[in-house]
Amino acid sequence: MYAVIATGGKQHRVAEGDVLEVERLGVEEGGSVDLRPVLLVDGDTVLSTPDDLGKVSVTARVVGDAKGPKINGFVYKNKSNNRKRWGHRQHYTQIEITGISR
Template sequence: MIATGGKQERVEEGQTLSVELLGKAEGEAVEFAPVLVVDGETVLAGPAQLAGAKVTARVVGETKGPKIRGFTYKPKTRGRTKWGHRQHYTEIEITGIQR
């Protein structure tokens, strides 16, 4: 389990997932500090046990999330605003988990 972009994700080797924009070029390697490592019956949690653990990943590319549309309206003043947002994400592929 890794933490990135204020969120925690459960990952396995070979998995591809979208995370908050990292600002890395395609093909670059990225390292994450794990929050929790579960290996069969062994569970590693806490800073002392996870001191040497790391998760490596490769940047596959960038994608966009779904379009979000919003509308605000203020009565009696003709105030109305239509807005939209589309979040950018970085696609990564988990290449290794070291304990």
């Protein structure tokens, strides 16, 4: 059985026991979080309508925080002495899927 969940503007395919990085949730380490399912596949049964998914719950435990790769940017405009350097490093929350129930 697996589910597709939506969190942070993205969708992830998850099964029980999976560990994944999602956009920062603001939940402390060791806390529990409920995720919104978009699709549930259990063998030949596929649930995708809002009425069917109202009974489905996907729970996860927060494992910790993580950081993405460093992105360096540089903007340069010729003949105008205009230069700008910038950097970004995305922060994520690591979660472990603890249960998918119908």
